[in-house]
Amino acid sequence: MRKLIILLLALGLPLPLLAQQPDSLAAAGESRDSLRVPADFRTETGTFRLGTGVPVDTLDIDDGRLLLVLRDDHTWYYIKNIQRMAADSTFTKDWIPNSTNPYKIPLDSLPLRNSICLVDSASVFVCPNQTKVFSRFGYRHGRRHQGVDLPYKTGTPVVAAFDGRVRVSDYSGGYGNLIVIRHENGLETYYGHLSKREVEVGDWVHAGDQIGLGGSTGRSTGPHLHFETRYKGFAFDPEWIVDFEKGQLRANVFVLRRSYLDAHSHYVPESIDEEDDVYAADEKVIEEEKRRAAERAAARYYTVRSGDTLGAIARKQGKSLNAILKLNPGVNPNKLRIGQKIRVN
Numbered sequence: 649m650r651k652l653i654i655l656l657l658a659l660g661l662p663l664p665l666l667a668q669q670p671d672s673l674a675a676a677g678e679s680r681d682s683l684r685v686p687a688d689f690r691t692e693t694g695t696f697r698l699g700t701g702v703p704v705d706t707l708d709i710d711d712g713r714l715l716l717v718l719r720d721d722h723t724w725y726y727i728k729n730i731q732r733m734a735a736d737s738t739f740t741k742d743w744i745p746n747s748t749n750p751y752k753i754p755l756d757s758l759p760l761r762n763s764i765c766l767v768d769s770a771s772v773f774v775c776p777n778q779t780k781v782f783s784r785f786g787y788r789h790g791r792r793h794q795g796v797d798l799p800y801k802t803g804t805p806v807v808a809a810f811d812g813r814v815r816v817s818d819y820s821g822g823y824g825n826l827i828v829i830r831h832e833n834g835l836e837t838y839y840g841h842l843s844k845r846e847v848e849v850g851d852w853v854h855a856g857d858q859i860g861l862g863g864s865t866g867r868s869t870g871p872h873l874h875f876e877t878r879y880k881g882f883a884f885d886p887e888w889i890v891d892f893e894k895g896q897l898r899a900n901v902f903v904l905r906r907s908y909l910d911a912h913s914h915y916v917p918e919s920i921d922e923e924d925d926v927y928a929a930d931e932k933v934i935e936e937e938k939r940r941a942a943e944r945a946a947a948r949y950y951t952v953r954s955g956d957t958l959g960a961i962a963r964k965q966g967k968s969l970n971a972i973l974k975l976n977p978g979v980n981p982n983k984l985r986i987g988q989k990i991r992v993n
């Protein structure tokens with residue numbers, strides 16, 4: 649039935665049966681979510697226009713993440729499946745309301761690199777503020793600065809950068825009024841020094857939704873927005889993903905390298921390609937080291953005794969002379985010493 653509906657939709661045919669399905673009505677679907685998928689999500693243009701009809705049914709689609717809502721005027725739209733998202737480990741594991749860092753894991757337990765989808769066809773990004781960053785990520789007067797500072801007048805609306813769920817809405821020391829939002833990809837964004845918080849822990853927000861007002865609360869010398877991006881509790885320079893002057897993401901998919909999570913790391917535009925190579929090399933080195941360690945663990949040695957020749961040792965070990973020579977570069981078969989260690993495996 650579901651396939652048939654989708655087929656009918658795809659063909660642009662009316663769906664007379666749908667209005668007669670009394671079991672899973674609109675209200676249920678609507679209450680499940682307020683996270684509307686952006687209007688430009690649809691790739692099929694022209695077939696369906698945005699309608700004004702009353703929602704009559706909500707359908708799961710194969711994706712599971714999205715639901716299809718049908719209106720009585722035969723138009724439809726997508727919503728995110730909040731129930732499903734809420735049950736996902738992203739929003740249950742290490743979910744400690746109002747903790748600034750609920751993750752307690754060592755940095756080296758994270759992968760060397762991790763591809764993170766920032767936006768897809770069902771999600772958008774809204775830049776917190778299109779402006780020049782006036783204080784960057786990294787060390788500042790010997791003190792760690794874990795985000796970027798963006799000029800922000802007190803009382804100016806602050807919006808969520810991506811869809812997600814509010815994990816922190818609290819007054820928190822140096823941050824002042826702080827909002828932290830966890831996103832579907834596991835990243836968290838922090839918004840500090842707000843004059844007012846307008847969302848509560850557990851609220852689902854959409855990219856672009858107002859979450860508070862800019863201010864200068866906490867350790868702040870003047871009105872600005874302190875914006876952080878974190879992965880598993882580790883801050884990385886938001887400029888890796890956002891070009892604040894353009895107000896855009898640098899890419900839809902972000903390759904987060906573990907080195908970015910180091911306190912001394914910061915965004916360096918010209919080094920992206922180099923860094924790629926450096927990192928690739930890094931991984932090769934690690935692999936090579938592992939291989940050598942395994943080899944070392946498997947290595948066996950024979951101690952040369954009086955009267956031994958390399959040929960005799962090889963025969964005793966069931967190996968060819970050549971194999972033994974290969975394992976012992978630099979060993980002269982005509983000049984064996986008593987007590988010399990010969991590698992035999």
Ligand SMILES: [Zn+2]
Nearest residue numbers: 795796797874
């Ligand atoms: Zn700051």
